[in-house]
Amino acid sequence: MIKASAYTFKILRYDAKEPDTKPRFATYRINVIPGLTVLAVLIRIRDEIDGTLSFRSSCRSAVCGSCAMVINGKIDLACRTQVAVFDTDTIILEPLPNFEVIRDLVVDLTPFWQMYDKVQPYLIRRSPVPEKEIPQSEEDRRRIDQFVNCILCACCYGACPVLAREPDYVGPAAAAKLERFVLDSRDERPAGALSIVNDEKGVWACDTLLRCIDACPKDVRPTDAIVGLRKTMLKHRFQNLLGKAKDEA
């Protein structure tokens, strides 16, 4: 429900090129109607009031992952958040945590993409390429469904308490991407490929408090991926031990 005809928007502004000017809240009054999204408001502010306001956007339909930010304390996509969902007529917008701010609501996603690159986020095959498709059952396809849905928006990364203190932690999104391939019936990565995340900066760093799940706008459950990867690693270790025991016997 709309609480007033005009809302107050407080936006945290900062420019890394002018590090001497501290981050500060700028306040804007905007007329609102039902259905208006936070992204639409941002565009209006930039167009009509302050052309220097920086934020990312592309699809405006919650599929491209551009517009993650903190909206009244909650991490979400600006384009799918309607101003009317809040109990107040004041809306506070801040950049995604756990990243350096470049300008205003735009953060430097480099670490996020580095973690993505690191996990080998692609299908690895060793069998010869068939003439037609590699068959996959409907059930096997369904197993990767939630991880396939990830739009790489970094909401989860911003919400993760472990990343706040350990910036080298692989993080929820990259783990979800890795599990998407590990669970794919067509993927043939060697067991050793998981060693990339098999340490205290990898999946063992997660405290499984599920903040990433709360933050995800696409109902992905990165913690499932982390728990799944841990299980796979333990299984491999167990099999290795068994194998060694056999060899020694």
Add this chain to the structure above:
Amino acid sequence: MLDHDILIVGGGLTGLRAAVGLCDRFNVGLISKVYPVRSHSIAAQGGINAALTNNPDSRDDSWEKHTFDTIKGSDYLADQDAAEIMCKEAIKIVYEMEHWGCPFSRFPDGTIAQRPFGGAGYPRTCYSSDITGHVLLNTLYERAVAKGVKIYPEWFVTSLCIEEGRCHGVVALDIRTGELIPVRAKATFFGTGGYGRVFQHSTNALINTGSGIGMAYAAGAPLKDMEFVQFHPTCLIGTNILMTEACRGEGGYLFNNRGERFMQRYVPTAMELAPRDIVSRCIQTEINEGRGFDHPLGRYIQLDLRHLGEKKILERLPGIRKICIDFIGIDPVLEPIPIMPCQHYSMGGIDVNGRCASEIRGFYAGGECSCVSVHGANRLGGNSLLETIVFGKLAAQAIGEDLEGGVPQSDEKPLLQLKDKVDKKIRRLAAPGREKPYRLHAELGAVMSEKVGIFRTREELEQALNKLIELKGRYRDVGVSSPARHMNYELTNTLELEYMLEVAHTIILGAILREESRGAHFRTDFNTRNDTDWLKHTIARMGPDGSPAISFKEVAITRYQPMERKY
């Protein structure tokens, strides 16, 4: 100065596929104004066509039949040799994408699932529930990462450098630092996407300005068939977010305010699955004749999925359901979806041949920004994702061949001169206190949606032309609020606006000249197709006075003689 053998502009499906095809043999750089996975390709929902014959109802489908449907759908304006190549390649590239990990939905026998789509004789649209663009783009991005393609994310190309019939590269703005960088290349490839945002009501992402098309045109490359603009029948009222054709492919109905499935009256055989141009005109006619529903945001028609049942909707159209709930508070399991037609796809674009080569040496284009032409006057659903990957692949082959003989690197001089020009332009834009760019953009969008829409007349098109010329004049006085160049989206938007005005100019002029109705271009004052005078492509070049000069080009006809298009 940055140096590459090959420069690719565009991180959508087209650009990524071209890069993946070239990076093993050449020094390739890929520039995109957004991170590649934020490109508009991500939003494609319904699917990609290929005659795999996996569907029990498509056992005797073939690439030839796919070609025929494509050409008939195009209202015979497609170049038939190119359409043949695309439909034949379709089978290979869908398997290739699958081998690269694309998670297509599956049939119970483990093969890639296929659904019916409009204008197609067989169910041949391969899909992954309703996020097909998302899975394809992620797969190609993953390939690009695996192969270590050099990517420049959030770089905005401001101008294309063409001199004496040869392309030398581009000038780009690093959005983060604000630095202007000339980029030199032996071959430059554009996969810069469509121009939807030239229209007020569009399904396209906000970044789909068509600046690549306008930039190529302004630099001297000709455009083709710009008057052909696709209007999608089913777009959510208000936000205009697309409700995929798969809604009807899976069995959804269209209803007017009398509760009639009105398609019965227009196309009783194909019903809701007639091609898009036809369904859009039927919906618009229903609305115009008072059989639409009223809503504060406009008049609409109902897209009803309820009879499909919750299970099928959750399984096949979960994204659509989520969009409806998030953006309009309607659950399609329980209520019909309020839809209206709006701009969706750019059939016209940079004039290239089947190898994606333009007439400018060293300049290539593919995907939605180009016009080969495989879609002619009307694109079939599921053929655009196909075009992006097929022609991304073919462009890579063609560029590889063209560079094999050893092409010298381009001159630095024209690029440095161009950089100075862009620098001056940006400085001029930063002078304060004049026309606001957003206002010009809003006026442009409004006039295009109102007067250059589904039904066109000379009178309205001429009004649009006058308005456009006025806007072009006012653009000279446009200014942005800050001279800072880094993270200045108002600045990049304003640079794009100049190109949007050029794109709109070619659309309007083409639409005025083409005195017939073909595919998506419908003139109420010339309401039939006229093959005698108009079975030809229009070619727009920027004339000396800055307005488009139009000439014509033959349509390639191989084995499908133009017939009346009946469904």
